[in-house]
Amino acid sequence: MNEKMQSQTLELWNNNPSGSSAALQIKELKNEDLEGVAHLHREVFSDPHALPSSGALQAFYKSVFLDSPFASKASPSLVAMEGGAVKGFVGVLTREFALAGEKIFIGIGSRFMVAPSVSGLVAASLLRRAARSKIDVFFTDGANEFGGASMRALGGVEIPLYGIQWFKVLRPFRFLSSFVKNRSSILGQLCSGISRPLDLMAGPLLAPVGNASGEWEDLSPKDIVELCGSSSSLYSLVPQYQTFEVEWLLDFCDKSSRRGRFFSKKLPLSEASFGGIVGFLRPNGIFEILNLWVPGKRIAEGFKALLSFAYSHGAVAVQGRMDDLFFSSLRGEKVIMKHGSWVFACGKNKAAIDAIQKGKALMGGLEGELWLPSARHGHT
Structure with a gap:
């Protein structure tokens, strides 16, 4: 994090404690602001020509x-x-x-943006006002450098755990061939042509052990509400969903067609129990996990079921946000770890922030x- 930027942000606020100016409101x-927000977005x-x-x-x-x-x-x-x-x-989504x-x-916090022509005071004032509204914690899981500096100046803390992405390769030859950007080149054609048969030959050795029947039931909004409720024994900070809220989220994700094919499925586990998975199979073959719910005594089994599901649907790799609950399973599967985006939290409820910092919060992709x-890309 750029300490100079953080210092400059803090100085802006100290020089303008009200968070406003004569010209700034x-x-x-x-509704009447939407046209202006769309213009600001573009x-x-x-590349406004590529935008919605x-x-x-x-x-x-x-x-x-x-x-x-x-x-x-x-x-x-x-x-x-x-x-x-x-x-x-x-x-701000509460x-x-x-x-x-x-x-x-x-x-x-989401879609934080300011016009390039205005001073840093505008950005600092916006974030400060949002963080001081009637909420207990203000959370951002996609902060850029200035947003991170602003959160630090607010007294926010970085959450390193949720900033880590894990990555599990399922079909290594096709995964490696995806890095050859020019598919029309001789090298690109060669890699594309041989990667699939090589993965097929390696399949018996690489295929995850899991649901052999290939039957995956839909995960309903009611199922998700119940899985979140049962997670209170695993996490100290748990989302409290109403069924209609989950219905809205799943419908929105299902319409995000540019992102890939959306899945909301049960993961069958032993003793007639089940977990759940929500995510996208992206056009590049990577299965992006938003949320994974697994009963406490079935964590390792649930993670293997996830890999089996992704493999059975043709994924070349699986990607998700780090969760302390699955660390042992991730380590056992020899996943790749990388830094994703900066994640920050600030606010008056220090116990909640402490739970988030320690990985004791159920904060999946649907929650952030x-x-x-x-x-x-916009909505679709």
Whole structure:
């Protein structure tokens, strides 16, 4: 993290403790701001010709930050206005959690962006205001360098565990051939041509042991609510979902077609029990795990079932966020670890932040913002 940037951010706030200026207004996101937010999105992210249309972006921001079950009047998404134009935005999605039986609210920061033409005060003021709304913890799991510096200046702490991505290769030859970017070259054609038969020959040695029947039942919203509820014996901080909230999330993910094929499936385990998996099989063949739920006594079995599911659906590799609960299973499967994105938390509930820091929180992709598509792709 850039200490100079953090110092500059802190200095900005100290020089402007109210978080505003005569020219700057920070207010709750409204329908009339959507066109300006869409314009800002296209200005901030490169190659506007590859981005969704203004209409598609407006529909995306309305659906997620105004109309979703997680849009809260108590901790709304915010826009920064300057000269009548939208110059900054931070989305806030409020989630209910249980901490040792106590109800708390965590605000998930998302789509934090400011116009290149404005000062750092706009960004600092936006984030400060969002973090001080009526929530117990403010959480970001996709912070860039400035966002990270701003969170540190707020007194936020980095969560190294959730910033780690694990990676398990299932079909090594096809996985390696995917790195040959120019498929039309002689090398690209050679790699593409031989990788599949090589993986087929190696299949009996590499295929994960798991569900041999190949039958995978759908995981319903009600199943997910029950799996989260039963996770209270494994985690001290657990999401409290209503069935309609999970229905909305699954429907949204299912419509994110550019991201790949969406799955919400049961993982059959011994003694008539089951776990659950939610994720995307991306066009590049990598199965991206959003959430994995497994009963406490079935963790190793559940992880093998996950690998079996991904392999049976043609995945070349599996990728997911680190979870302390699965560390032993991950180590046993010889996965690759890499740094993903910066994850931060700040707020008044120190016990909740401590649980997140120690990996004692059920914070999967559905709980943070990893279920959202890339900022460059919009909704579909």
